[in-house]
Every structure is written in structure tokens, then in C-alpha cells.
Amino acid sequence: MSAADDPHTTSKNSVIEMTKTVTTETVLDTPLTLGSHTFASRLIVGTGKYATFELMQECLAASEAEVITVAVRRERLVDSDGRNILDFIDLERFTILPNTAGCFAADEAVRVARLGREILTNLENPGADWVKLEVLGDTRTLLPDPVATLDATKQLVADGFQVLCYTTDDPITAKRLKDAGATSVMPAGSPIGSGQGILNPNNLRICLEYLKEDDADYPVIIDAGVGTASDVSAAMELGCDGVLLNTGIAGAKVALTMAHAMKLACRAGRYAYLAGRIPKKLYATASSPERGVVTPRGPN
Amino acid sequence: MKVILNGEETEVPVGQSVSDLLDTLSIRTKGIAVELNLEIVPRAEYAACLLSDGDHLEIVTLVGGG
Numbered sequence: 001m002s003a004a005d006d007p008h009t010t011s012k013n014s015v016i017e018m019t020k021t022v023t024t025e026t027v028l029d030t031p032l033t034l035g036s037h038t039f040a041s042r043l044i045v046g047t048g049k050y051a052t053f054e055l056m057q058e059c060l061a062a063s064e065a066e067v068i069t070v071a072v073r074r075e076r077l078v079d080s081d082g083r084n085i086l087d088f089i090d091l092e093r094f095t096i097l098p099n100t101a102g103c104f105a106a107d108e109a110v111r112v113a114r115l116g117r118e119i120l121t122n123l124e125n126p127g128a129d130w131v132k133l134e135v136l137g138d139t140r141t142l143l144p145d146p147v148a149t150l151d152a153t154k155q156l157v158a159d160g161f162q163v164l165c166y167t168t169d170d171p172i173t174a175k176r177l178k179d180a181g182a183t184s185v186m187p188a189g190s191p192i193g194s195g196q197g198i199l200n201p202n203n204l205r206i207c208l209e210y211l212k213e214d215d216a217d218y219p220v221i222i223d224a225g226v227g228t229a230s231d232v233s234a235a236m237e238l239g240c241d242g243v244l245l246n247t248g249i250a251g252a253k254v255a256l257t258m259a260h261a262m263k264l265a266c267r268a269g270r271y272a273y274l275a276g277r278i279p280k281k282l283y284a285t286a287s288s289p290e291r292g293v294v295t296p297r298g299p300n
Numbered sequence: 301m302k303v304i305l306n307g308e309e310t311e312v313p314v315g316q317s318v319s320d321l322l323d324t325l326s327i328r329t330k331g332i333a334v335e336l337n338l339e340i341v342p343r344a345e346y347a348a349c350l351l352s353d354g355d356h357l358e359i360v361t362l363v364g365g366g
Contacts, residue, residue, distance in 0.1 A: 046366030056364065071365025074306040074358065075327055085364055086331045101365050111338070115360050118333035118340050192366070224366075246366030 028271055032242055034219050035130065035162035035183040037095060039066045042236070043266040044097065044221065046246025050255065053088040059249055060094070062259035069097045069132055069244065072116045086123070096120055096127035097164065100134050104145070106152035109135045113156055130162035130183065132223075132244075142192040146173045150180055157181035166223050169203040175210045178218065185211055186223035186244060189235060193247040195227030198234045208239050229258075229265035236269025237277065301353035318346040322359075332361050 032039045045065040050056035060068055070085065089096070098116030103109035113131040120128035135152050137145040144167050156163045162183040167173050169187040177185050187207055190196035198204065204222070211218050222235040223244040232243045243266055252258035301314050305321075312321060318334055318341055334341040335358040341349050351357070 046364070048364040048366045050364060069366055070362040072333075072360050073363045075332060075361045084331060085362055096362070098362070099365050111335075114340060115333045115335060115358075116362075118342075119331060119360070119362055122329070122333070122343050123331060244366075 029267075029274065032219065033217065034067075034164065034221075037067075037126065037130070037162075039095075041066045041263075041266075042242040042270055043232070043263055044069065044242060044244040045249060045259075045262075046244070047085060047089070048246050049250040053083065053085060055255055056085075056250070057088045059255050059259040060089075062256055063249065063263050065263075066093075066095060067097050067127075068094045069099050069246070070116075071099055071101045072112050072119065091123055091125050094125075096123075096125050097130060097132050098127065099132040100152075102136075103134060104136050104138075104148075106135055106148045106155065109133060109148075109152040110155045110159070113152075113161060114159070117161070129160070130164060131156060132164045132166060132186070133182075134166045144168055144188070146170070146176075149173075150176055153177055153180045153182050164221065169200050169207060171203060171206040171210050174207045174220075178211055184219040184221055184241075186221040188224040189222050189231060190225030192224045193251075194225050195248065195251075196225050197227050197231035198222070198238075199225070201234070201238055204235070204238050204240070212239075226262075229261040232262055232265040233269030233272070236266055237272050239273050242266075301351075303351055303353070303355040303357050305357045306359060312351060316351050318349045318351070318357075321351065321357075322346065325359075327359060332359055334359055 032042045041064050043063055043065045044067040045060060045063045046069045047056055048071065098120060100109040100112045103112055116131060117128050133149060133152055133156065135145050135148040137143050146167065149165060149167055153163050153165055157180060164184045164186055165177045165182040166186050167177055174185045174187060187204060189198040208220055211220050219241040221242040221244050222240045226232055226243060226245040226248045228248065235243050245262065249255050249258045249262055301312060302309050303312055322329060329343060336349065337356050
């Protein structure tokens, strides 16, 4: 297959043209409010797994995300090439959301959250007051440990954090996390990095109903499992307030094009939700008038 | 004296401060946090914070993540 035939080869020019046609439509939506933070974009993207920092930088820009997630790790003390992710992130433009990825106990997550807060305080980034809480159950599934997540949420809320909670799509757990003071509950569509999309839309519907019943503006973000653009749209069409994803872009054959796709899908799904879809019906309804047909058919 | 730095036993001179250690290791202070025996050391205290034998020290930074 020649480069011209390969659908995964897209020139930069065509991507830019695609963007111009849609940016004027942002007036249709209200901002996303997460605790004390407000954003025009409803897409939150991760910074992991990119082949290069330069590619990450381009994809972050293309996604038009305003919030980006990062992880907290030990400083490399030997063999450092001297390049730090912070050299590729515009701290004036992005609100950093530090995660507690890799933590398997509540105390570990609280410790890592505090370290993240210290780093962001020193950087004078607005993300110093919040955390994406992940407390995982095991390494094979990377599914959240709901008991430890609830425990860590309580500790972090007491310590003044705005806690964005990664959790399963279980509505009861979601409600408990909200009751514990989570700023946002972020159910997984499917396991982290699995690309399986939204596995249980019915559970998410119940999550949305429970979390928003006394508080329509309570933000619910789909976090994890998104594989492609339609998964993002599906989440937004259900009424989720935003989507958080990383591998779906970073792992795509042409990450930069996928960054555009995810941005557009998030907007498309949101608009569709706001517009209100037609009900699904078993039988057809003609769009063209039934009267005046040139060759009339009888009922059969 | 010896401290445990990011999980590794490390020899450091007696009387060394957090600032001295960061200088020795050529670690810039932008984008890091320092934790000494599970307590965070605020950046303003790096120079005054002296290390003791057996201290557990963590120096962390931000990396790409989801």
C-alpha cells in the first residue's frame, strides 16, 4: 500500500483545515465546572505513553484540552538525559491534574497526592489544589479498590483537596464517593488502557441519575477504557460532563489525528446530548411526505 | 553518613542540607518535591534542612501519566 492509500497517513494541512470549520461552534455549550475550576473544554487528556515529548506537546494542543494529567515519580538520579516533561508543558495554558497512579493502598495514595500538591504549589500551577485519585486493586485488572478509594477520598477531602475519584461504574460506590466529598466521580468505561469503550452504559445511566438527582451540575467524568472517537461520543451522549483519556490518543497509529478526532467526538457527543436524541423505535418512519407519491403503493 | 535516597542507600557528607544534596546531584528545584522521613520539606526550607544518618529521603518529580 502506498502512503497515499494509507488512511492512517494524514497531512498536517488537512488536519488544520478540519479544525477551522468547528471552532466557531463552541458557543453552543456551557463551561465545565469541576469544584473551583472552570473550563471550556470537556476533554481531559493524559501525558503518558507518547513516543516523544514533542509528539505529546502537539497532541495536547490538538486536543484543545485545558486539563492534563501527570504522574508523580521518583526523580531519576542516574542516567538522566536531562529532559523533563515540564520543559514541554505550557504551565500558563494547562491546569495540571496530578494522579496517584500506581498506588494500591489508601495511605500510599494520600502520600503521593501530597507530593503532587507540593510540586504544583512550587510551580504555581492552579492544579495544586486537586488530585485524580486512583487506588487500584491489583496489577492485572488495574481496577479500582472501592474500599481503599473511599478511605483515601475521606482523608484527602479532610486535608483540603478537591478529589476527582477514579472508580468502577458501580452506582452505589459512586454515590458513596460523592457523599464522602469527592468533587467529581469518574467511573471507568472499561479497564485502563483496554480500549474496550463504554462496557456498561446502563450502569453509567444509573450513576448519572444517582449522582445528579439532587445536584444536576455535579460533574461526572468517564475515565479510562476509551479506545476511539465513538467511545467518547457515547459517553457524552449519555450525559457525562467530560471524558478523561490517554492511551486512546497516545497509542493510535497517528496520535495527532486521533487527538483531533477525540476533541471533535467530545464536542459532537455533548451537542447531541444537549440537543436531545430522538427515541429509538422498532419500525421505520418516512422522512419524505407520504402524500403525492408518483407511483402510490397500497398498505401491505 | 548514609541516607536512603529514593530507596537506595547513599553516602552523604555529615552536615549536608537538602539544598547541598540537590546541588551535588545536579537536580534543579523546579518541578520537584522532597520528602524527609514521610514529611514534605517545603522548598523554602531546603537550605536549612540538615540530613541525619539513616534518614529516608524521597525526591520526586512529574512524569507522563493518565
